[in-house]
Amino acid sequence: MKEEQHEFLTVLGHPPARLTVEQVAWTLGCQVHDIPILVSAKLIKPLGNPASNAVKFFSTAEILEQAKDRSWLAKVSNTICQTWQKKNKRQHEKPTTSFAMIPSVAMSQHQPS
Numbered sequence: 001m002k003e004e005q006h007e008f009l010t011v012l013g014h015p016p017a018r019l020t021v022e023q024v025a026w027t028l029g030c031q032v033h034d035i036p037i038l039v040s041a042k043l044i045k046p047l048g049n050p051a052s053n054a055v056k057f058f059s060t061a062e063i064l065e066q067a068k069d070r071s072w073l074a075k076v077s078n079t080i081c082q083t084w085q086k087k088n089k090r091q092h093e094k095p096t097t098s099f100a101m102i103p104s105v106a107m108s109q110h111q112p113s
Helices: 004-011 023-027 032-040 061-065 070-093 103-110
Strands: none
Touching: 004 023, 023 032, 023 061, 032 070, 061 070
16 A cells, blocks of 8 residues: 555544545555546436546545445445446457458569569
């Protein structure tokens, strides 16, 4: 655990009213890049109606309350895991195209002029 994270978690005795994405990730024990996954799955909701490219804040009280719920935490874990499994599967399914595999390109490279 980073020193900065440790200091932040120590402060949680009197947390701020709003948490940033990074602070939510620290509180839930996940990565910052996992937070948009949780938002899109509607497992956490940012405060207000921020634009997609805006800085998002989350209710500290709501995040801490949800973090006490074991079944909610299981949903969080499963959602993150399933999302990365799907992304990795799609990445492995992409066909690799080589110019040597395309007959017209391979033939044109070997024909004398």
